[in-house]
Amino acid sequence: MKVTAIGLLNLRRVFRDRANIFFVIITPFVMIFVMGLFFGGNQQLRLGVTGASGPLAERLATAFDSGDVRVERVGDADALRADVERGRLHSGVIIPATYDSDVQSGKQSEVRLITRPNDWGAVDLGSWVRTAVQQEAALLKAARFAAQERGDSFDDALRTVATATVPGIDVQVSAGGRAAVPSGLSQFAVSAPPLLLLYTFLTAMTTAIGLVQARTSGVLRRMYASPTPARSLVAGEAAGRLIISLVQGLLIMLGSALLFGVDWGDPLGAAAILLLFSLIGGGAALLLGSMRSEGGALSLGVVLGLGLGALGGTMVPLETFSGTLRTIAMFTPHAWGYEGFAELVRHGAGILDILPQLGVLAAFAAVLFTLGVWRLRRVLVAGN
Structure with missing residues (x-):
């Protein structure tokens, strides 16, 4: 007692x-x-973009935008790094100033991705950015090939390739292992x-x-x-x-x-x-x-x-x-x-x-x- x-x-x-x-x-x-x-997994991911502002660079920046990703324009690379470090942005992309000219001439152009370690949002966002860059690179490569074969300008070839339709490929995706945070979990x-x-x-x-x-x-x-x-x-x-x-x-x-x-x-x-x-x-x-x-x-x-x-x-x-x-x-x-x-x-x-x-x-x-x-x-x- x-x-x-x-x-x-x-x-x-x-x-x-x-x-x-x-x-x-x-x-x-x-x-x-x-x-x-x-x-939480329901928040919108914020991606900062800075660098070139030509039409091809704008195409790339637009490719990053989606329902789950919000693209924000940032003035320069230093401001972008600061926003990522402070957590205002999950990640940042720096598009080189010579991006448009490099792409049109067939040169290699390096797009840089800035992330913060141990940020779960940055991991997902990094995968999305790499996928978008690869898809855009494949489209640009096809446009250069079409321009060379048909003698069209690069811009005309790009418009043709972008609107072209091809038979679809059925891709089945299965996940292996176990997710740390299952989908749909509060x-x-x-x-x-x-x-x-x-x-x-x-x-x-x-x-x-x-x-x-x-x-x-x-x-x-x-x-x-x-x-x-x-x-x-x-x-x-x-x-x-x-x-x-x-x-x-x-x-x-x-x-x-x-x-x-x-x-x-x-x-x-x-x-x-x-x-x-x-x-x-x-x-x-x-x-x-x-x-x-x-x-x-x-x-x-x-x-x-x-x-x-x-x-x-x-x-x-x-x-x-x-x-x-x-x-x-x-x-x-x-x-x-x-x-x-x-x-x-x-x-x-x-x-x-x-x-x-x-x-x-x-x-x-x-x-x-x-x-x-x-x-x-x-x-x-x-x-x-």
Whole structure:
């Protein structure tokens, strides 16, 4: 009974502060919405074009335009690079000033593509630009051939080739492997799971300062002096860390499902990941709460909460990581939680399909929670 009372007291202590209500409940939903828009697949891709403005260059720029791609004219190459670097444009194309004359004379003309690393939109846009350039190059090559054979001007031959009709070829396309983000998946279903991992762990770490305050103010010592054994105090504080993470995680799950239509997949699998990750965050919070300094605990909690979250793919999609960075990320529990939720939410997996991820998360939870309970009991008995 005392264990439950102490655990619920920790939960009330967190939500008694109105600032915590904002950061624990409201902020995750705002970030899910923002990140969903940022990484969502329904946004129009923006392509900047600069360089020559002759009729052939305009043909090429027009070829880039489509329903999913919006072409924007940019003044010069420096301004184009700046817009791509700042994220205003997904990619940029520089058409050389001699493009028209080079094409008409049969010379090679180099069209340059500028992209930003790790931009998912730039990857799709780069494929589209290369396809458009290849199609335009084939058309221009045919026009030069027609001009040479028939003695027409290049412009007349180009108009003839562009309006010519030829028997169609039936091309059947099949995709191999499995897409990281399946077609039709809601953009909020991509952003919600990693942000759940980020905020439940970050909240557990930052609210650990309440445990430091309870120790340094003598509250725990007075409770220990009462007919409350150390094991009950430690179990109550451990239950409090677990309850805080579980409540926040459930609020994010239910809220994102209602507000953004996020389908979390197999309920058993999602519940298992949330429970194990809450144990991980609770164990880390107990270790942090054993520190002597409130300021040190808060600073370290923020650094670890944000740092491990970023390294584990909760801020930038794990699929964009390079091979080495991806290997390093797998030393964090966040990356394993990310993979587990990705299987459930994106690919319709069940709890049996994510047993490897659950096994690693269980190992993290066992180690951190055991160390946290042991350390807190030792500090409490020693009176530090």
